Amino acid sequence: MDKINSNVKYAAGYVQETAGSVLGNEQMQAEGAAKQAQADAEYKAAQAQGYAQGAGEKLKGNVKDTIGSAIGNQQMQVEGKAGAAKGEARMNANSD
Secondary structure, three states: OOHHHHHHHHHHHHHHHHHHHHHOOHHHHHHHHHHHHHHHHHHHHHHHHHHHHHHHHHHHHHHHHHHHHHHOOHHHHHHHHHHHHHHHHHHHHOOO
């Protein structure tokens, strides 16, 4: 599952649906609409997966930052903050 392939599939479905409409071909139109619906579902699944992955990265980074702070390890803190920022960015990229 990935968002790019879902977008390509959606566009193909849109073209097929539009062509079916222009040609008066109801089956082609319905198949295009079905492809769009499937692509939309795949996109949302990929988005949810990306968001969950980001949340995990953010949590791991925050834990590492906290532990580094507790033991006075600045390198660990920096790595933790970077991991949390990466996770936050992934979450933002996969939210509506």
